[in-house]
Amino acid sequence: MNIHIIGAGSLGLLYAGKLADSGSCVTLWCRSEEQADKLRSCGITIEGMDEQRMQLNSEGFSVSSWASFAGSSAAAEADYIFLMIKQQGIERVAAEMLAPLGQDHHRLICFQNGTGHLERLHELLPNWSLYAAITTEGARRTSDVSVLHAGHGTTTIGKMIPDDNSLQEDAEIELVKGLNRAGLEAFLSKEMKEIIYRKLLMNAVINPLTALWRITNGELLLSPERVDLMKQLYDEGIAAYEAGSIPYGSNLWEAIIQVCRSTSGNTSSMLKDVLENRTTEVAWINGSIALMGHKFGVSVPTHELIEQLIRGMKI
Ligand SMILES: NC(=O)C1=CN([C@@H]2O[C@H](COP(=O)(O)OP(=O)(O)OC[C@H]3O[C@@H](n4cnc5c(N)ncnc54)[C@H](OP(=O)(O)O)[C@@H]3O)[C@@H](O)[C@H]2O)C=CC1
Ligand SMILES: CC(C)(CO)C(=O)C(=O)O
Incomplete structure (x- = not known):
């Protein structure tokens, strides 16, 4: 399987290293030429909490910088392109890198947290096959060439709006097999809306509070005051979901506590x-819930305040 990965950040290095090590043909596209040079000479190092250090030398994968992406025939022939950048870079990457590949049927897997990016990408790339990937893998880049695999999780992949065709494409099945071979547990799903909105509320409850209090995910559970504020964000989010008939499955609060653990x-x-x-990414996380509140006539003041507090941290 020929996979091109855009973004050599935490997820990009983790997936590139693991997929290439398990036999997939991987090309990693870095924003800077400087990072591409370092990866060409040092390869990728993956450190795990509980596993051996994995070192993939540079012969095991290809690496280039974004500047040469748009004109690359190799990228145009990829089986899958993984988009592993932050929400804030989506428009630019879609317009300057992806759209020049043409409007044929390219398969793009979007790993972003939050919501809104699939709709924005669909406008810019109307004929592309867009997949959402929701992952609970935890990764943290520790240098330009190394990443800490901080928590094992699962990756669920599917189209936001599933095709009528109930048969899964062979290529989709191959992709999931490739990820599983790499030790990245993966599934295909036709219920992506529910999975996306479950993850959205998890991120809206956990991420901004850890950012404001500068604590780890687990430290959120260490005081009743912290858990009360998490619950307040959760309850407001659920009220908006209920008003908009947004699916979110069952036991979501328990699932959020479990993710913290x-x-x-x-x-x-x-x-x-x-x-x-x-x-x-607060604008696409708590900001998405604030928009939903306005749309469905539900008051979500804590999400609005939290969004402002986080936005105000950056001048
Ligand atoms: N890390 C994780 O454990 C998880 C991440 N996610 C989601 O996956 C996505 C990628 O996350 P992650 O890999 O952690 O992010 P990182 O910040 O580690 O890496 C982001 C990548 O995007 C590039 N980038 C950053 N800002 C911009 C921008 N404004 N325009 C274009 N490119 C940009 C970076 O380039 P450069 O290095 O040059 O700055 C880097 O290649 C995010 O949406 C995140 O929410 C989801 C689940 C888990
Ligand atoms: C699941 C969680 C909260 C893990 O840290 C995450 O997705 C994130 O940090 O963005």
Whole structure:
């Protein structure tokens, strides 16, 4: 399977390293030429909490910088393109890198947290096959060439709007097999809407509070005051979901608490952005719930306040 990965951040390095190590043909596209050079000479190192250090040398995969992507015939022939950048880079990457590949049937797998990106991508790439990937793998880049696999999870992949065709494409089945071979447990789903909105509320409850209090996911559970505020965000989110008939499955509160436990040592992606003084994804996480509240006539003041607090952290 020929997989091209855009973004050599935490998820990009983890998936590139594991997929290439298990026999997939991987090309990793980095934003900077400087990072591409380092990867060409050092390869990728994956460190695990409980597993051996994995070192993939640079002969095991191809690496290039974004500047050469749009003109690349190899990228145009990829079986799958994994989009592993933050929400804030979507428009630019779609317009400057993806659209020039043409409007044929390219398969793009979008790993972003939050919502809204699939709709924005569909406008820019109307004929592409767009898949959502919701992952609970935990990854943290520790240098340009290394990543900490901080928590094992699962990756669920599917189209936001499933085709009428109930048969799964062979290529989709191959993709999931390839991920499983790489030790990245993966599934196909036709219920992506529910999975996306479950993950949205998890991120809306966990990420901003860890970022404001500068604590790990597990430390959220250490005081009743922290858990009360999590519950307040949760209840407002559920009220908006109910008003909009948004599916979210069962036992979502329990699932959120479980994620805090299973990723207890993790620094959430929003806290990482705050610590590195980068723009966060709050606009597409709590901001999405705030928009939903307005749309369905439900009051969501805590999400609105939290969004402002996080946005105000970056000048
Ligand atoms: N890490 C995780 O455990 C998980 C992440 N996710 C989601 O996956 C997506 C990728 O996350 P992750 O890999 O952690 O992110 P990282 O911040 O580690 O890496 C992001 C990548 O996107 C690039 N990038 C950052 N800002 C921009 C921008 N404004 N425009 C274009 N490119 C940009 C970075 O380039 P450069 O390095 O040059 O800055 C880097 O290649 C996010 O939406 C995140 O929410 C979902 C579940 C788990
Ligand atoms: C599941 C969780 C909260 C793990 O840290 C995450 O998705 C994130 O940090 O963005």
